[in-house]
Amino acid sequence: MKTRLVLLPAMVLVASLAWAVASQTSGTAAYATGLQRHSGEIMSVDARAHEVLIKEADGKQMSLAVDKDTRITREGQAASFADLKAGEEVSAECDESSGTHLAKTITIQAGR
Numbered sequence: 001m002k003t004r005l006v007l008l009p010a011m012v013l014v015a016s017l018a019w020a021v022a023s024q025t026s027g028t029a030a031y032a033t034g035l036q037r038h039s040g041e042i043m044s045v046d047a048r049a050h051e052v053l054i055k056e057a058d059g060k061q062m063s064l065a066v067d068k069d070t071r072i073t074r075e076g077q078a079a080s081f082a083d084l085k086a087g088e089e090v091s092a093e094c095d096e097s098s099g100t101h102l103a104k105t106i107t108i109q110a111g112r
Helices: 002-032
Strands: 035-046 051-055 061-065 071-074 089-095 102-108
Touching: 035 061, 051 089, 061 102
Parallel strands: 071 102
Antiparallel strands: 035 051, 035 089, 051 061, 089 102
16 A cells, blocks of 8 residues: 555656657647758848848748847857848758748858
8 A cells, every 4th residue: 555655646747757858849840840941142131121031952942031039140159130141151040930031040151
């Protein structure tokens, strides 16, 4: 009887922890599925619309929306929207869950 009284709370604790981990993992997976990676040459930068037009290696042009939460970096250092210039190579991770290409991160490639 004592063994059952000890095992029951332990089983409840393990089940609770498993549920908490599963909840966090499924939320992360749902978020990650909306992110797509794109890379290419910047064709133009529209400061008024806060958009960057890139041309990918396959020739496809894509407009990336940039907002206040977009993290822009160059060589591991923070950069700004003003640092994005036509002719530079960039890679971006975009949230496409709403049907747009909202850049979450933009990395300006070194060497250009």
